[in-house]
Amino acid sequence: MSSNSELTKEGKYIYGIIRNSSDVEFGPIGIGKRADIVYGIVYKDISAVVSNSPIIQYEARRANMTTHEKVLEAVMEHYTVLPVRFSTISEHDDDSAIKRLLVKDYGKFDEMLRKMDGRKELGLKVLAHENPMYESIIEKYNEIRNLRGKLINLPVDKTHYQRMKIGEMVAEALKKETQNYKKIILDSLTPVADDVKINDNYGEMMILNAAFLIKSSSEPTFDNLVNELDEKYGQLMTFKYVGTLPPYNFVNLIINTKD
Numbered sequence: 596m597s598s599n600s601e602l603t604k605e606g607k608y609i610y611g612i613i614r615n616s617s618d619v620e621f622g623p624i625g626i627g628k629r630a631d632i633v634y635g636i637v638y639k640d641i642s643a644v645v646s647n648s649p650i651i652q653y654e655a656r657r658a659n660m661t662t663h664e665k666v667l668e669a670v671m672e673h674y675t676v677l678p679v680r681f682s683t684i685s686e687h688d689d690d691s692a693i694k695r696l697l698v699k700d701y702g703k704f705d706e707m708l709r710k711m712d713g714r715k716e717l718g719l720k721v722l723a724h725e726n727p728m729y730e731s732i733i734e735k736y737n738e739i740r741n742l743r744g745k746l747i748n749l750p751v752d753k754t755h756y757q758r759m760k761i762g763e764m765v766a767e768a769l770k771k772e773t774q775n776y777k778k779i780i781l782d783s784l785t786p787v788a789d790d791v792k793i794n795d796n797y798g799e800m801m802i803l804n805a806a807f808l809i810k811s812s813s814e815p816t817f818d819n820l821v822n823e824l825d826e827k828y829g830q831l832m833t834f835k836y837v838g839t840l841p842p843y844n845f846v847n848l849i850i851n852t853k854d
Contacts, residue, residue, distance in 0.1 A: 604688075607645045607685040607688070608684050610644045611848075612642070613670060620634045624669060634646070660681065675711050683850050715840065716808055717837065719784070719806075720837075733765075787813050802832060806843075
């Protein structure tokens, strides 16, 4: 059983790594209920963005995750940031331990910051509108349309097998169409991106769930391409476009705070 002294022991919560060589503060926006000051600990030309924190394992609840993300978004207003994994806490309450960590991994952080410099993550989820998509399939696939036409006026109980067959044909056509639209969207957007991460879809009506690593200078072009796709296919699908995000999908920064 933990003692009170262990429960109240202080450490440093690490949010991310930035390119910065001078003292910097981001305000009382730290994780938890105390609103600790978020600030930078400097080594050479990089800084760890941290706040004071009790040494606890923060639960991955919405409030905690949102605070972690909002800190990174505040930092991103001024810096390229390498996001550190949620609930990474140094078990030392002084800045020198964080500085030793920066010294040890300076080469890795420096290289990653160079790779991410001037870049941002943009998220795009594309979901098909169920009824319009099914109608477009019936219009496009003659076999499905003809078979459905033959069954419209026949009793349901006597056409069970045929109706199941139509359902299977529609499901297969939907899979084919979503893959086709996915390719069209990626072929349009990928040339503008430095990197693309395709994430798992959820639900059969999701066409695309992707993150794009974009140069800041390319963002207006990317925005225009998304708008053009929305204008062309908006009657069939919804484009949920999210930006600007820390590069969660392109930086998997796990820091060992035990050494």
